[in-house]
Amino acid sequence: MLILLLAAAPVWAGSSIAPKLDIGKGGQCVDDPKFMRKNHMQMILHQRDETMRQGIRGGKFSLAACVDCHASKKDNNVLGSNEHFCQGCHEFAAVKIDCFECHSSKRKIIAETSK
Amino acid sequence: MSDKVNFDRRQFLSKTSAAIAGIAIAPGMLLFDFAHARPAGEAASSAIRWGMLIDTNQCGNGCDECVTACNKENGLPTAKSPTDAQWIRKVELKQVSTGRQISLPMMCQHCANPPCVDVCPTNASFKRADGIVLVDKHRCIGCRYCMMACPYKARSFVHEPVLDHDSDMPRGKGTVESCTLCVNRVDRGEQPACVEACAKAGHRAILFGDLNDPNSEIHLRIRSVASSQLRADLGLNPGISFVGL
Numbered sequence: 001m002l003i004l005l006l007a008a009a010p011v012w013a014g015s016s017i018a019p020k021l022d023i024g025k026g027g028q029c030v031d032d033p034k035f036m037r038k039n040h041m042q043m044i045l046h047q048r049d050e051t052m053r054q055g056i057r058g059g060k061f062s063l064a065a066c067v068d069c070h071a072s073k074k075d076n077n078v079l080g081s082n083e084h085f086c087q088g089c090h091e092f093a094a095v096k097i098d099c100f101e102c103h104s105s106k107r108k109i110i111a112e113t114s115k
Numbered sequence: 116m117s118d119k120v121n122f123d124r125r126q127f128l129s130k131t132s133a134a135i136a137g138i139a140i141a142p143g144m145l146l147f148d149f150a151h152a153r154p155a156g157e158a159a160s161s162a163i164r165w166g167m168l169i170d171t172n173q174c175g176n177g178c179d180e181c182v183t184a185c186n187k188e189n190g191l192p193t194a195k196s197p198t199d200a201q202w203i204r205k206v207e208l209k210q211v212s213t214g215r216q217i218s219l220p221m222m223c224q225h226c227a228n229p230p231c232v233d234v235c236p237t238n239a240s241f242k243r244a245d246g247i248v249l250v251d252k253h254r255c256i257g258c259r260y261c262m263m264a265c266p267y268k269a270r271s272f273v274h275e276p277v278l279d280h281d282s283d284m285p286r287g288k289g290t291v292e293s294c295t296l297c298v299n300r301v302d303r304g305e306q307p308a309c310v311e312a313c314a315k316a317g318h319r320a321i322l323f324g325d326l327n328d329p330n331s332e333i334h335l336r337i338r339s340v341a342s343s344q345l346r347a348d349l350g351l352n353p354g355i356s357f358v359g360l
Contacts, residue, residue, distance in 0.1 A: 050158075052251050055243055057302050058155025064282055102252055102287030104280035 019092040022083045024070040030061060040066075063103055076107040152304030164246040165296055166225065166326040166354035167310070168333050168342060171217045173320035174313075179205050181220050181321070184312030188297060190281030200271035200286075202294045203309055217359065220309065220321070223248060223269040223294035224345060224353030231261035231270065240291075246326075246354050247296045255290040262291060266346055269293050296323075326354065 029036055031043075043061045050056045070085040071078050078086040079100060086105070090097045153159065185191065185203045192199045203222040209215070229248045231240045239254035240261045250261075250270075262270045270293040277286050283299045286292060297307035305311075310323045324333035336342075342356040 048253065049251075052249070052253065053241060053243070055153070055159030055245070055298070055302060056156060057153070100280075102277070102280070102285040102290070104282045104285070106280075106282070108282040 019088045020083060021085050021088045022072045022074070024072055024078075024085060025068075027069065029069070030065075063099060064108055067103075067105060068107055071105075071107040077105050079105045153302055159243050159245040159247075159302075161244040162327060164227075164326045164354060165301060166246065166324070166333060166356070167296075167307075168322040168336055169219055169355065169357050170320050170322070171219045171357055171359040173318050174218050174220065175316065175318050175320075176207065176216065176218045178218075178316060178318065180312040180316040180318075181205075181309035184308040185222075185294070188281075188300075188308035189284045189295075190277075190279060190286065198272075198274040200273060200292060202271070202292070219357060219360075221267065221269070222309075222355070223265075223296075224267050224351070224355045225294075225296060227352035227354070228350065230264040230266070230351065234260040234264040236260065243298075247298055247301070248293075249295055249298065250291055250293065252285065252287060252290040252292070257289040257291065259291060266349060266351075 031039075036043075044063055047059045047061055048063075051059065067078050072080070072084055078084055079097075080087065082088045082091050086097060086100070182203050182205060183193075186193050189202060191202060203220050205218060206221045207216065207218045225246055225248050227242075227246065229240070229242055231248065232242055235241075236258060237254045237256055239251045239256070240248070241251060242248050257272065259272055262268075262272065270291050272291050273286060273288050276288045280286065284295070297305075297309075300307060306323050307321075310321045313319060313321045322333050322336060324331040326334060326337070328334055337356060340358055342358045343360050344353045344356050345360075
């Protein structure tokens with residue numbers, strides 16, 4: 001039993017079943033990464049309506065800010081392959097990602113200069 | 116009695132000329148700012164009503180700087196396919212009897228009573244408190260009732276997938292869109308892209324500002340110059356007015 005546990009431990013610790021992600025700039029997130037992993041989709045849901053319909057700007061959370069931190073340093077994108085931050089995890093979890101049908105998946109400065 | 120009237124008139128004239136001299140630093144330069152960025156966390160207020168005054172006499176025939184600037188600002192396709200979105204277009208008019216020709220930019224008229232909002236089944240089409248009529252694309256189901264309801268043909272449907280998004284102006288296939296008065300720029304305290312481009316081209320045909328502010332340049336102009344709204348008979352009270360129609 002003990003041997004089995006020891007053998008199983010490195011599998012979880014090394015997280016070989018988790019996606020390997022390019023986290024971009026990374027650094028201090030707006031909240032704890034564990035919390036973000038589970039709740040990121042809820043955080044901008046309410047705020048987006050306030051911004052869109054009432055014009056309240058400058059909120060704590062912003063999709064553009066997510067992209068700005070987490071876009072790959074190689075191509076400034078959060079989509080593109082299963083190593084890219086958004087696409088990688090969503091592919092792993094088999095959840096369709098709708099945000100970037102309309103929103104830009106590129107880091108803002110890059111999107112501005114390519115205009 | 117007549118003396119008193121004359122006195123009042125003289126006083127009125129001297130006071131107003133002094134007031135105008137106080138406002139204007141130099142010809143064309145005004146002491147007051149026309150717009151301020153709204154502080155973060157503050158909602159758009161109904162004390163403001165954004166609008167435009169378009170002077171067709173100043174608008175250059177054949178000039179499309181406003182259209183180019185709009186396409187660039189909002190990441191709209193510039194290749195002209197029949198299904199491409201048009202937020203602003205140039206219209207050339209000719210009066211047959213006199214041969215008089217005018218040219219003007221046409222876009223969403225940002226009505227006070229917008230028919231596009233009335234017909235929207237999902238409340239995606241809405242008027243913001245400061246008078247800007249927008250489409251909430253999170254809610255839009257692409258039914259296009261608003262496009263049918265708009266008497267100005269101001270709205271477009273996005274038929275093709277959008278590949279190169281603008282960071283400030285999300286757009287997507289299957290939704291309706293139209294001029295937003297460059298809402299992101301206005302919230303920052305800037306002018307819409309078309310207004311800036313028109314001034315840069317030397318025409319200064321579009322004046323943008325707060326219609327409710329009695330000291331704003333647009334308010335003063337509308338009070339002193341004859342202007343008209345398009346299809347005023349419909350009672351929609353557009354925020355865009357025209358001089359020289």
